[in-house]
Amino acid sequence: MHINWFKYSSPQTFYPLAGKMIPWFYGLAVLFALAGLYVSFALAPTDFQQGEAYRIIFVHVPAAWMSMFIYIVMAGWAAFGLALNARLSAMMAQALAPTGAMFTFLALVTGSLWGKPMWGTWWVWDARLTSELILLFLYLGFIALQSAIDDPRRSDRAGAVLALVGVVNVPIIYFSVKWWNTLHQGSTISMTAAPKMVTIMLLGMLFMALAFWMYSIAVALVRVRCIILERERSTEWVKNLFGEEK
Amino acid sequence: MKLKARHKRFILIGIGLALIALAATLILNAFRSNMVFFYTPTQVEKGEVPKDTGFRIGGLVVPGSLKRDDDGLTVHFVITDTSKTVQVIYKGILPDLFKEGKGVVAQGKVDASGLFVASEVLAKHDENYMPPEAAEALKRARENSTSTLVVPK
Numbered sequence: 001m002h003i004n005w006f007k008y009s010s011p012q013t014f015y016p017l018a019g020k021m022i023p024w025f026y027g028l029a030v031l032f033a034l035a036g037l038y039v040s041f042a043l044a045p046t047d048f049q050q051g052e053a054y055r056i057i058f059v060h061v062p063a064a065w066m067s068m069f070i071y072i073v074m075a076g077w078a079a080f081g082l083a084l085n086a087r088l089s090a091m092m093a094q095a096l097a098p099t100g101a102m103f104t105f106l107a108l109v110t111g112s113l114w115g116k117p118m119w120g121t122w123w124v125w126d127a128r129l130t131s132e133l134i135l136l137f138l139y140l141g142f143i144a145l146q147s148a149i150d151d152p153r154r155s156d157r158a159g160a161v162l163a164l165v166g167v168v169n170v171p172i173i174y175f176s177v178k179w180w181n182t183l184h185q186g187s188t189i190s191m192t193a194a195p196k197m198v199t200i201m202l203l204g205m206l207f208m209a210l211a212f213w214m215y216s217i218a219v220a221l222v223r224v225r226c227i228i229l230e231r232e233r234s235t236e237w238v239k240n241l242f243g244e245e246k
Numbered sequence: 247m248k249l250k251a252r253h254k255r256f257i258l259i260g261i262g263l264a265l266i267a268l269a270a271t272l273i274l275n276a277f278r279s280n281m282v283f284f285y286t287p288t289q290v291e292k293g294e295v296p297k298d299t300g301f302r303i304g305g306l307v308v309p310g311s312l313k314r315d316d317d318g319l320t321v322h323f324v325i326t327d328t329s330k331t332v333q334v335i336y337k338g339i340l341p342d343l344f345k346e347g348k349g350v351v352a353q354g355k356v357d358a359s360g361l362f363v364a365s366e367v368l369a370k371h372d373e374n375y376m377p378p379e380a381a382e383a384l385k386r387a388r389e390n391s392t393s394t395l396v397v398p399k
Contacts, residue, residue: 048381049343049371057375083255119368120341126283164263168270179274181282181304183351188373197375 011088011228012237018221025218029211036207044201056114057201061188062209064107066216067135068170070100074142075167078160088224090156091231093163094146095223099216101139108132119183127176128184131169138166152231284351287330295356303332303362304351304370312346325350325362336364343369 008014040058047054074096081090111129112122123129142162149155177186189195195202232238249257284304285295295301303325311324320337323346334352344350349370354363 046378047375048378054375079259083259084252118341118343118371121368124283124368164259165266167263168266181284183283183368183370185371185373188375196373201375
């Protein structure tokens with residue numbers, strides 16, 4: 001069977017498809033969040049040195065993962081938009097930015113709340129914390145730049161360049177704890193070594209990460225539908241959709 | 247071979263990204279010494295730390311080195327990176343995670359006698375998470391292995 005993938009690269013055909021997918025992703029997000037919260041707060045044991053306060057990682061770590069991952073996806077869409085002149089790709093990038101910014105903010109705030117009792121400080125200018133703060137500024141800069149230019153084609157292009165330049169920051173965040181002496185601890189979970197954490201804690205974190213993931217997809221699809229309508233408002237199909245009379 | 251316009255744009259984006267990555271690498275390398283959050287006792291010994299101004303020193307607290315003065319606030323401890331050590335004096339409240347044998351980062355200056363006078367002490371904990379029972383079992387296993395395991399000659 002031959003599937004025409006490009007069929008859904010047009011806003012007109014993608015709009016109803018996204019609408020159909022949204023409830024599924026929201027449903028999965030709720031399921032994973034319930035499972036994740038149950039494992040995190042009811043099943044996972046106390047930590048041997050941090051006591052109960054360590055439980056912030058069930059929000060902090062998935063949020064930090066999402067902040068980096070969403071940026072890469074956003075930059076990827078932006079690159080596609082730039083190279084292929086694809087409108088929908090640019091819209092996807094635009095739709096992802098606020099969610100990415102939110103997760104970055106969440107990671108910074110939860111880390112800070114945890115840092116005060118554990119490290120003894122709200123904030124330090126070490127490489128990990130500083131590069132994550134730069135990520136927040138990149139998201140905010142992307143959003144601001146896009147909304148500052150009225151012409152959508154030009155705003156897409158400007159935003160895409162910013163998103164692509166900023167993508168170098170992501171490996172810097174990820175490897176900062178390896179490359180420099182930082183106050184932030186090294187990675188507990190990495191792609192190359194066994195996790196330095198008991199399985200039940202890991203499970204809670206993975207469920208929460210999946211919940212955040214599903215939520216991000218759902219909310220990005222909701223946002224992209226709004227962007228599609230806003231940008232295509234003068235086209236026939238949008239007018240037909242709302243049964244508007246000329 | 248004639249390239250399509252969109253392929254050309256992909257290649258241009260790729261080249262652009264590679265150049266930015268190269269620039270970032272060079273910049274980070276150039277600022278390497280400014281990017282460290284703390285110095286190790288070995289670096290202090292070698293004199294690689296800034297003179298006159300304060301700096302941060304990091305390492306493990308030597309077990310058994312923590313001593314409190316009678317005022318209850320002033321603490322003395324020794325930081326090690328397992329090869330060199332530095333004596334630290336600090337007046338203030340220590341963070342929850344501060345423990346002998348665990349990581350610590352102290353901000354301050356070295357005085358004339360070579361003592362590190364800290365103005366701030368932060369706990370640097372490791373990336374290991376486990377329940378207390380597991381930590382206990384691990385500790386016991388380590389003690390047993392060092393005391394009973396005899397390597398055959």
